[in-house]
Amino acid sequence: MVALTELTEMYADMVTARHYEERLQEEYLEGKQPAFDISAGPIPGELHLAAGHEAAGAGVCQHLRDDDTVTAPHRPHHVAIAKGVDLKRMTAEIFGRETGLGKGKGGHMHLFDPDVSFACSGIIAEGCPPAAGAGLAAKKRNTDSVAVAYLGEGAIDQGAFLESLNFAAVHDLPVVFVIEDNDWAISMPKERVTDLEDGSKRADGFDMPGRRVDVDDAVAVYDAAREAVGRARDQNGPTLLEIQVHRRMGHFMGDPESYRPEADQAAAAQRDSIERLADDLRAAGTDDAELEDLRAEAEARVEEAIEWAKDQPKPDPAAAHEDMWVNPPSGVTDSEPDFDLAGGED
Amino acid sequence: MAEEITRELTMSRAMVEAIAGEMRADDEVFYMGEDVADYGGIFDSTEGLREEFGYDRVMDVPISETAYLGAAVGAAQEGMRPIAELMFVDFFGVAMDQIYNQMAKNTYMSGGNVSVPMVLTAAVGGTYNDAAQHSQTLYGTFAHMPGMKVVVPSTAYEAKGLMHNAIRDDDPVVYLFHKRLMGIGWLPAPDGPKTPVPETDYTIPFGSADVKHAGEDVTIVTLGLHVHRALEAAESLAEDGIGAEVIDLRSLVPLDTDTIVESVEKTGTLVVVDEDYRSYGVTGEIVASVADEAVGALDSVERVALPDVPIPYARSLENEVVADAGDIEAAVRRTQ
Numbered sequence A: 001m002v003a004l005t006e007l008t009e010m011y012a013d014m015v016t017a018r019h020y021e022e023r024l025q026e027e028y029l030e031g032k033q034p035a036f037d038i039s040a041g042p043i044p045g046e047l048h049l050a051a052g053h054e055a056a057g058a059g060v061c062q063h064l065r066d067d068d069t070v071t072a073p074h075r076p077h078h079v080a081i082a083k084g085v086d087l088k089r090m091t092a093e094i095f096g097r098e099t100g101l102g103k104g105k106g107g108h109m110h111l112f113d114p115d116v117s118f119a120c121s122g123i124i125a126e127g128c129p130p131a132a133g134a135g136l137a138a139k140k141r142n143t144d145s146v147a148v149a150y151l152g153e154g155a156i157d158q159g160a161f162l163e164s165l166n167f168a169a170v171h172d173l174p175v176v177f178v179i180e181d182n183d184w185a186i187s188m189p190k191e192r193v194t195d196l197e198d199g200s201k202r203a204d205g206f207d208m209p210g211r212r213v214d215v216d217d218a219v220a221v222y223d224a225a226r227e228a229v230g231r232a233r234d235q236n237g238p239t240l241l242e243i244q245v246h247r248r249m250g251h252f253m254g255d256p257e258s259y260r261p262e263a264d265q266a267a268a269a270q271r272d273s274i275e276r277l278a279d280d281l282r283a284a285g286t287d288d289a290e291l292e293d294l295r296a297e298a299e300a301r302v303e304e305a306i307e308w309a310k311d312q313p314k315p316d317p318a319a320a321h322e323d324m325w326v327n328p329p330s331g332v333t334d335s336e337p338d339f340d341l342a343g344g345e346d
Numbered sequence B: 001m002a003e004e005i006t007r008e009l010t011m012s013r014a015m016v017e018a019i020a021g022e023m024r025a026d027d028e029v030f031y032m033g034e035d036v037a038d039y040g041g042i043f044d045s046t047e048g049l050r051e052e053f054g055y056d057r058v059m060d061v062p063i064s065e066t067a068y069l070g071a072a073v074g075a076a077q078e079g080m081r082p083i084a085e086l087m088f089v090d091f092f093g094v095a096m097d098q099i100y101n102q103m104a105k106n107t108y109m110s111g112g113n114v115s116v117p118m119v120l121t122a123a124v125g126g127t128y129n130d131a132a133q134h135s136q137t138l139y140g141t142f143a144h145m146p147g148m149k150v151v152v153p154s155t156a157y158e159a160k161g162l163m164h165n166a167i168r169d170d171d172p173v174v175y176l177f178h179k180r181l182m183g184i185g186w187l188p189a190p191d192g193p194k195t196p197v198p199e200t201d202y203t204i205p206f207g208s209a210d211v212k213h214a215g216e217d218v219t220i221v222t223l224g225l226h227v228h229r230a231l232e233a234a235e236s237l238a239e240d241g242i243g244a245e246v247i248d249l250r251s252l253v254p255l256d257t258d259t260i261v262e263s264v265e266k267t268g269t270l271v272v273v274d275e276d277y278r279s280y281g282v283t284g285e286i287v288a289s290v291a292d293e294a295v296g297a298l299d300s301v302e303r304v305a306l307p308d309v310p311i312p313y314a315r316s317l318e319n320e321v322v323a324d325a326g327d328i329e330a331a332v333r334r335t336q
């Protein structure tokens, strides 16, 4: 049984994430119409939205503390929201504003919020090794914090992932690898690029527990993640989880998805983890009015973040040259001691 | 009299036409990459090829760049002619060992007994706010390491002729196409890259730079997208009576130093424009190459390149670091 407060928190995260993606989609497309032009409109660059992935974000992050590290891939918003990333500053970053998490330098694929130990990045599977590194630090310092690396099912063929599994296994690191299986890697269906139906089986070769959550269900994810995160926190080593999620939108905004059968699109739209969790909440005694309140609160929070972000100043061009180093280029010193290296004899 | 060519193609269509031509002529030519089959390449680099040649010759591959780029090396060494695509050049990092320790070195290390007749294609370039991990050109990175011919088309005409030569070449060729030039619906190209393209097959030799605009006062050497920005600058400079000669390098390896030196001997002024990082890169190399051969001819030199920072996301920041026509014009004016 999952406590009602936890179900409620997950629901709040998930409806926030869903509304966030839907609103970002609207904002993004504005100015890119009628002919879609990626370099126009209020949100710069590429945009990968995670509608349909919410259960994987909420169900895992529900077990995490601020000091537990999470690395997410190019489709990061639902995980960031579940991890507690500052929504306003994240949104400002996505809009390319000066007060964004990275002062407008990183963008939607490169969000960093050290306050809650969150980062994401755009090269497939590249978050896996740093997650292992966060686990390594926890182990060396003998703390009970853990690290979680998210990746797509398309990323399980990448060396950085496979090497990290081995590294985490051999050093018994407190890491959970979470595969979000949405059946697609851009236009490539899973069966075209791997013979493995269940990606969690990759764990077998590394003598690590692997488990697949076959339904897009926040409670099922929560249960699987409780075990995996608990195992890591108790210093019993890494786990690999795979979670079936659904891609409700294109790979990126502007993706015509002409490669995708309509039936598949329709199926993804139907199996909705948010509705499923709403049913669980009703079964646990939450009435429709309360659910409606939760949704309204989430929507208000999203609106507030977007309004705030759009109001923020754009970065001064000169700032492009700042933030390269933490120390000055000369290092921790700008002077060199005057030794007598000749030993004083002349 | 040469026949007049009127058919115009986008750069992506011209690139695909060359690949299709070579695939029809030789069963051993095949293409590997992510999203190259049904999608037709994220940047239209393989549009329509799967429909004609099927999944066996236009292969979607797992997101395992080390495996499939390395497999291209292996198949090439067996005598096949693979073309392998890095969707964005920025992803080279996950597979660089196969690229520079095998593809680039095997011919030399074998004393010339092994050849690697493959093409590595990759999309390069920014200007659409894709930020630090998806906007680089990395021209200098590939040109720096010996063993790869590195070519960069700036128009449809070049895209086709360079691709025919790349596939037929018995050495590894890195073919870097700029996303902004391809003529993709969602990423509108400037006017220049869509050009008349002969229907017949033709090859453009590597190491033959092209003078895209003649001028007497300043030599602007550039490549890729910045050929078009330099041409724009040249037009505006012409209004003030400054004659800019715009040289499109077309290949970095081999480098056509002769054409550059000949121009600088005439103008005395060299401005090198590049979308890659400034330090230890293309601009420095061009200046040094000219200095090696004709230091006396150089009255004035300017470099226009990315400052040494990762490419930022916000539009105002990216525009600050990637040179536009105005930046090129300003650099030229500083030399006058």
Ligand SMILES: Cc1ncc(C[n+]2csc(CCOP(=O)(O)OP(=O)(O)O)c2C)c(N)n1
Residues within 6 Å of the ligand: A074, A075, A122, A123, A124, A151, A152, A153, A154, A155, A156, A182, A184, A185, A186, A251, B034, B063, B065, B087, B091, B094
């Ligand atoms: C090393 C590398 N290769 C290719 C890409 C281009 N790319 C970005 S997302 C993507 C598909 C990822 O699929 P998946 O891992 O299943 O995640 P999803 O997008 O489905 O969430 C690809 C090929 C990349 N970013 N990095």
Ligand SMILES: [Mg+2]
Residues within 6 Å of the ligand: A152, A153, A154, A180, A181, A182, A183, A184, A185, A186
């Ligand atoms: Mg996927």
